[in-house]
Amino acid sequence: MAQTIEVTGLRKRYGDVRAVDGVTFAVEEGEFFGILGPNGAGKTTTLEIIEGLREPDEGDLTVLGLSPWPRNPKLLPRIGVQLQASAFFERLTAREQLQTFGSLYGVPAKKADAMLELVGLDDKADVRVEKLSGGQAQRLSIACALVHDPELLFLDEPTAALDPQARRNLWDVLREISTEGRSIVLTTHYMDEAESLCDRVAIMDAGKILKLGPPAVLVRGLDAPARISVASGVLAVEDARVLPGADEAGDDGVSLTISTRDPSAVVAAMAAKDALDGVQIRGATLEDVFLELTGREYRA
Numbered sequence: 376m377a378q379t380i381e382v383t384g385l386r387k388r389y390g391d392v393r394a395v396d397g398v399t400f401a402v403e404e405g406e407f408f409g410i411l412g413p414n415g416a417g418k419t420t421t422l423e424i425i426e427g428l429r430e431p432d433e434g435d436l437t438v439l440g441l442s443p444w445p446r447n448p449k450l451l452p453r454i455g456v457q458l459q460a461s462a463f464f465e466r467l468t469a470r471e472q473l474q475t476f477g478s479l480y481g482v483p484a485k486k487a488d489a490m491l492e493l494v495g496l497d498d499k500a501d502v503r504v505e506k507l508s509g510g511q512a513q514r515l516s517i518a519c520a521l522v523h524d525p526e527l528l529f530l531d532e533p534t535a536a537l538d539p540q541a542r543r544n545l546w547d548v549l550r551e552i553s554t555e556g557r558s559i560v561l562t563t564h565y566m567d568e569a570e571s572l573c574d575r576v577a578i579m580d581a582g583k584i585l586k587l588g589p590p591a592v593l594v595r596g597l598d599a600p601a602r603i604s605v606a607s608g609v610l611a612v613e614d615a616r617v618l619p620g621a622d623e624a625g626d627d628g629v630s631l632t633i634s635t636r637d638p639s640a641v642v643a644a645m646a647a648k649d650a651l652d653g654v655q656i657r658g659a660t661l662e663d664v665f666l667e668l669t670g671r672e673y674r675a
């Protein structure tokens with residue numbers, strides 16, 4: 376069976392900048408696939424090539440078994456695209472926006488209300504787009520990309536510029552959309568977003584994919600220590616260092632933190648000393664994966 380997306384050896388230069396520098400991956404049917412990387416990594420360029428909006432310099436690709444370039448009219452009704460900057464028709468209400476987008480694909484006008492409900496905007500149906508908050512406008516633009524019921528949905532940084540609560544609300548919408556069996560490709564520079572939403576994630580930097588896999592597998596593959604912290608002063612650093620299972624310990628005056636590859640042994644030893652006040656245990660995250668791959672801290 377053909378993959379939903381197959382990309383091999385993709386390259387795109389802008390002058391001297393190698394925006395996409397030999398990218399290869401495949402997206403399976405029904406998969407929630409993430410492209411994660413800092414600003415300028417080449418995520419948008421990769422996405423735009425797959426969407427058929429840009430011509431690659433080199434490489435082979437198929438989307439739903441078809442070639443997206445030159446623009447392929449057979450493909451367009453089968454894909455939904457939400458661009459980084461959403462463009463709406465002026466002075467229309469949320470419902471009218473959806474009806475107008477839908478009419479371009481021959482979708483009945485009544486579908487608009489179902490879409491508004493799906494993205495949690497039913498109470499904003501009669502509100503003009505310029506009056507919507509950032510998060511509400513993002514939801515509407517996702518609804519517009521979905522109105523013709525595409526098999527494959529592209530989302531370019533859908534939660535950029537949203538506050539933490541609005542981001543999390545939008546994650547719930549995206550999870551809901553992905554349970555309908557549709558394939559989704561999302562770009563993001565938020566590690567936690569990729570970790571929380573995506574079945575598999577490609578970590579991209581400077582035009583290349585550095586690592587690809589399910590977030591939990593990438594993190595486990597690191598063999599990074601867990602960090603156990605308690606309030607400073609609960610236990611002396613010298614005592615913490617010699618706990619069974621402890622690798623290292625340090626106290627910054629606020630928290631005492633112990634690194635360990637055997638957290639259960641350390642927690643048991645701390646419990647025996649009655650030293651678990653305010654305990655927090657943190658495993659490795661995708662940020663640690665990025666650090667290991669690039670040697671530098673992740674800064675979106």
Ligand SMILES: Nc1ncnc2c1ncn2[C@@H]1O[C@H](COP(=O)(O)OP(=O)(O)OP(=O)(O)O)[C@@H](O)[C@H]1O
Nearest residue numbers: 389392394412413414415416417418419420421564
């Ligand atoms: N139209 C263009 N002309 C020239 N250079 C470009 C153009 N578009 C992107 N670039 C450059 O190509 C590189 C990759 O950009 P791209 O937008 O694909 O990255 P990105 O990972 O999506 O970043 P962001 O998260 O900021 O959107 C960057 O160095 C960028 O400055």
